[in-house]
Amino acid sequence: MSVFEILMLICFGAAWPFSIIKSLKTETNEGKSIIFLFVIFSGYVFGITHKILHSFDFVIFLYAINLLMVGTDLVIYFYKKRELIKE
Numbered sequence: 001m002s003v004f005e006i007l008m009l010i011c012f013g014a015a016w017p018f019s020i021i022k023s024l025k026t027e028t029n030e031g032k033s034i035i036f037l038f039v040i041f042s043g044y045v046f047g048i049t050h051k052i053l054h055s056f057d058f059v060i061f062l063y064a065i066n067l068l069m070v071g072t073d074l075v076i077y078f079y080k081k082r083e084l085i086k087e
């Protein structure tokens with residue numbers, strides 16, 4: 001377990017709620033990069049995998065919370081994309 005890893009995950013985790021709120025408030029996906037969201041989502045999956053295979057500790061929960069928030073932002077992105085196609 002590294003204090004710096006924990007601080008990184010807390011900082012990233014603090015930013016995602018703002019992104020989710022912005023996604024919910026806006027009517028389009030303008031300004032959102034689906035590639036960026038998938039890269040970040042994948043990074044958290046790899047971080048969780050590393051924790052499971054090599055150094056399991058409570059930090060895995062920070063990864064999981066961040067993964068859940070990025071996943072939420074992805075769901076909102078695709079929901080809005082589907083809604084825009086319907087119009």
